[in-house]
Amino acid sequence: MISKAKMQSYKEQFDDQGFVIIKGLYEFNEIDEIRDSFKSIDFSKKGGPNADIFSSYPRVMEPHKNNTVAFKYMVHSRVNTILKSLFLEEALACHSMFYYKPPGALGQALHQDNFYLKMEPDPCIGVWVALDDSDAENGALVVVPTSHRTQIQCPHLSDPNLSFTKEEVDVPEGMEIVTVELRTGDAIFFSGNIIHGSYPNRSNERFRRAFITHYASISTEKAGDVYASMYTMSGEEVKIENNSKADPCGNEYD
Template identity: 20%
Template sequence: MSMNATIDRPTQPALTPAQRELFKVDGFLIMRGLASAERLNAMRTTAVEHASAHVAPIEYEADVAYPGAPASRDAEGGDTPRRLLQAYDRDPLFADWAADARLSAIVAQLLDSDDVWLSRNHHNCVMTKSPRYSTATAWHKDLRYWSFETPRLVNAWLALGDETPANGCMRVLPGTHRMPFDAEQMDADQFLREDRDDNARLIESAIDAQLAPGDVLFFDAGLLHAAGANTTDERKLSMVTTYYGSDNAPVPGTRSARLEPVPIRETRHA
């Protein structure tokens, strides 16, 4: 298993064979400075406005019922937003980023597909991690509740501000997208059981995906990842989007097919 190195911002959005192999082996790749300061400021301002005004649709910390979350929306901190849902349809700023040419070019290379679609049913949100009532997220794979023909999906996590262990940055377990897991290794909600010795040894390989504003963490939807609570005094904001290529499609009649996907890159045939 290789140690994943971060990749400096390229002059052109073309990955080297080594970078593509790194993603294939480790299941994640960090690209630095993909979003400009001007774009980030505008996105942050809009995200804070929507969170403060509770612009629907929103998922609240109380809704997920993770350990330490407010018991209900009526409890203290129960009105703390966790995710601003439907980012693509929420504001043109978010839609423009989701369809950004440089972003989609990188995704296309990671998926090895000329055609790329954005899922509006999974992720497609602005993550808000507040100081007082944010909760940690245990180790899991995003594919646990998704229904696609193949597991080949890529997530793009844009840092709208600094992401560190102190404010609950993403943690990843390199190579776990390629590993089989027994049902006994997971709990009823498909989170990795940390009370098992084999899982505990695996967690020792965890890497903190520390990001600066404008950095993007690309990761395989089958990669085990987790995140801590925000112990700072400032809200952490990130935007995350999910993509798939021409070898894949959501299964009809499932949650993954509820909303139509958005074609981000399509090959034009004569």
């Protein structure tokens, strides 16, 4: 059980920096359960017998919809306890992803999640769980501390040699990029407004698997598109208003 003093320190760091790292959120047996639940996915037909490694290990979007283990950890009580401390109210779960990030995989250009999730009036919170030790060599997450205090940016085209996504935002003047090194089972909780991303996996044989989920506060009034279909942390489905307002700069580049 996390003490009141510890929870308060998490809240203070989150509000100040835009993120907080939780060491050992999950035990190794829990990490194994998450990993194992994705081993049974057959991607062999996705790219055919001559497919490259990126076709063999794609990003898995919304696994909670058909993977009971993914759903279990998306609404896990430990995550819920921390989210309630950060939101200062109950949380709603709205999104999940699983990244394999094998050796040689590209990174993800700097971005802000709430540009896409369009939560109002407050931004979402993302939870990024390390399923492998994560560092600069194998393409760890990077963040720009305090950038959650800035406005949502209009992105520009990213470098296709470094990123699998096409949009990128700039680091605000006076701020800098910090690499988030995590051990297996650690997690980072971060504001939907913070600038973050990753660089390519430059290791020879190390994967950088991660389980990522997103949440809204229960007082959220609107969310973009598919994110408007949510779940309480007890697993009940709820829907809120779809935020049809156009993105500040349009959608992702074609």
